[in-house]
Amino acid sequence: MTNVxxxxxxxxxxxxxxxxxxIDQTEIIPEAKLYEELDLDSIDAVDLVVHLQNVTGKKIKPDEFKAVRTVQDVVDSVYELLKAE
Incomplete structure (x- = not known):
């Protein structure tokens, strides 16, 4: 996934x-809060990390994901991971 x-x-x-x-696609906006607005819990967050690891082929460290609160935080984390080739 270069030039992503x-x-x-x-x-x-x-x-x-x-x-x-x-989740309804219309609810997924960059500033949507994962836990409060999209009703994810910590188990869901782990599932999301595993899924994104499979899609990107990159290992996501749990520490990097702890600070994630919004959809944009997830995007930024994954984007930085992909750029750090």
Whole structure:
């Protein structure tokens, strides 16, 4: 996944949230809070990390994901991971 954009990552994260948790796509906006607004819990967050690892082929460290609160935080984390080749 070279030359990936943040929009590409956002689309992947959106697809994952819809597919894994049946969240309405219209609710998935960059500033949506994962826990409060999208009703994810810590187990869901782990599932999301595993899914994104499979999609990107990159290992996501749990520490990097602890600070994630919004959809944009997820996008930024995955984007930085992909850039750090």
């Amino acid at each position: 954009t943040k929009q590409d990552v956002f689309n992947q994260v959106t697809d994952a949230l819809v597919e894994l948790f049946e």
